[in-house]
Amino acid sequence: RREAEAARAHSDCVMADGRRIEIFANLASAADAVRAVEMGAEGCGLLRTEFLFLDRTEAPSEAEQAAAYGKIAAALEGRPLIVRTLDIGADKPVPYLPIHGEENPALGLRGVRLSLHRPELLAAQFRAILSAVPMHQCRIMVPMIVDRDELRAVRAIFDDAAKAMGISAKVPFGVMIETPSAALLADSIAAEADFLSIGTNDLTQYALAADRGNPALAAKIDPLHPAVLRLIAQTGIGAAAHGRWVGVCGGLASDPAAAPVLIGLGVTELSAPPSVIASLKAKVRTLRLEHCRAVAERALAAASADEVRALLKGDF
């Protein structure tokens, strides 16, 4: 029986009606990657590269980054690795990246904005990724995008780095949808991005105007809020118009109760911490798309997150 369970944990995740949903892992270290594979992850849907950049006095060298990315890719044994470019801002003290006097770091020079402000750091990160991650595993993802023009600016830096290295292989280049702007403009972004991955932590924070780190607000910040779900729906529509896949790598992907709604809104990839991979697969295997769509439609019409939660409890 244990063998059968292990085989199930490691086999692909297929819905009850035969549709494939990819279950990936969020990682922040090589140890995480080993654990993710043990737990049955089909790849990495979000590598948070911040771990390499925090708690130090100077930026990690290209060689150091390459060694770390290479180790993680190797631990994934050929599975896809979505590397997110550096996502930090003034909320995290990094002495070699002085960001001065921001009153609102969440609305400041963070994520892709910082990368475009310091393009030499971004180029170095791209070179490290391209030199260390085997091409068949390599995917790039950019955080905090608000529109297509930012994507173009980052991609130009990537293309230059790849060209200078003599790399002609096409590396899938995606963006995180974690600002309301990006969700609303998902159609124009999807025209030029290879995939979209929804960051529900930030998307919720920005949609509900509620600091995700403020404990006094924690009870009110629910990513199943219908306002957030409508942004996710818009993302699904925009991606479908261009035949792109949509995933979720924010915390909502870890909640098995949310899977029917997300799948009903067009999501085909869920990326979550290694510890929840098995329960997520088990839940998704019980679902049918037609039913997910009906649930999603009702969730979109709800007036509050509590209403959505009640709906999901009643239904599943």
Ligand code: PEP
């Ligand atoms: C998110 O915002 O949902 C996300 C996955 O990114 P992070 O939590 O690293 O900001």
Ligand code: MG
């Ligand atoms: Mg985020």
